[in-house]
Amino acid sequence: MVYKSIRLFLYAGLLSCCVFARAQKPRMTKDQALQRAMDFCKAIGEPMTPSPEIEFSPPPNRRLLPECALQPVWRIFFPARAEVEISDRSGVVCAYRNLALFDEISKDNRPAGQAIPQADAIKIVLTALDATGQTDELGEPEAHEGNIALPPTAGAHSWTISCRRKFQGVPYHRDQIGVELHAESGRIKLLLLAYMQQAPNIVSLRTSLVVTKEQAITAARAHLSGRGIPATGELLRSGLALVQPNTFWTDGRAGNFVLGPSIPAWTLFLKTGENSAHYVWVDAKTGLIIGGERWGALLSAAPPKSKTPSKLRK
């Protein structure tokens, strides 16, 4: 009997492997994928190198990757120049990395200079997004100029621009398009369609919004109190968003997402202690708590001072 079960299990496994393998047959041809990659590079003004390597990559089935990377993609590698990923299902350019530029700027240790204006940086990003072929509704670009190197260098000077993915005007909680430019040349270093969530399974979002914000806040505070968490603290942030429910309130793990369509919810970020805060996600239709997160601070209260003077301390 046990033997039979094992054999059945093996057959089932084999069958699912066959189904999986059949599902991985690409929709695009190699030439179509290459053409998409070349069109994109041309649109953003970045050169390509001859003899690109092209591979069809089934879903890696790994966490920590964007939705597009959980689908079959074509990877086009222009040696020493760039890497482009094309979604096999949609033909959308879901990732681009300018390897040559990363290499170039890592050696540029001159002091940081003038960044291109923010409006120009955004214009460059919008042109690139248009060239990806992505059709999702997006929020306004949010731009941030920064320098990752200490001391700051020209090479590490960047514009980071992100746009939230939206559905009928409501943002997805986790999804965005992220783009990084070299701030002083305006060239694109990296572009990523970081879509992690499934679209909601609803036609009109308006019919799903039953719970008011005030009702959601009351429910969230009651939920926290019921768990012995101080619930009277300041509401740090709040808004409607499409969330993928997680199991945080049952197992404490905010990264355990429940697979399925995204759900409209009030995402409420409440201060719950001097150095802690909690997200509570309240289903905007049912009022149920469907997920959350806990945040804490990593600061020591009475920092012991270093006895070593810094060479670069200002």
Added chain:
Amino acid sequence: MYNKGYDLANLTLGQEAGDVATTVGLELSTQAKHTVLPTTQHDKSTILTNLPIYTAFFIFTHGSQATFGDCFATPASGAEHYLSANDVGGAVGQKSANQPPYNFVYLYACAVFANNDISMASSFGINPGVVDRACLGWPEPMAYGFVNNTWCENVWTRLCTNGDTLDQARAFANAMGQSFGGAGCWVAYFDHKVQPVIVGDLAMKVHGVYGGIGTQWYK
């Protein structure tokens, strides 16, 4: 081959500190072929004793300017649970001729680089202009939680599994965002975004150094 990782977490911050350190340890050992010592039990003196041995270092703990806590540090702890740049420099200075310098140091702690103070990186032997070696930390208070933990895990996965340079890995993690009230691309504190800083080589890789597996360099 001499690739050794020291992977520490402070469990007074909760199990998630251990979870992140586990990811880091797995990435370093299985993908980047390091011999890794993962622990949640080392106090200041044990850490100082062990520091000369390693070439990669990760800790998830409390911190402040030029200082980070051991595995038991709380915000209220005194200097007996905090390692200063002086402490670290003294210990790292004990490396023998057969113990290569630190290749990568990741300090998942608040404000170790506050006020542009890079003395902690220098204590690990990592200074501006150095090649193939880098130290990543934060210049101001930062929070931990799903968003920031995922940011950290993304950096390590890209470094170890994908063979990215540190700057590529960081840019990828930023682009992934994972939301900051939905709209983020930086590691966030409670009410604003905080950008980490890197001292050393932006093009640093964890593969292929010190006799490591050179073929694992990413294209």
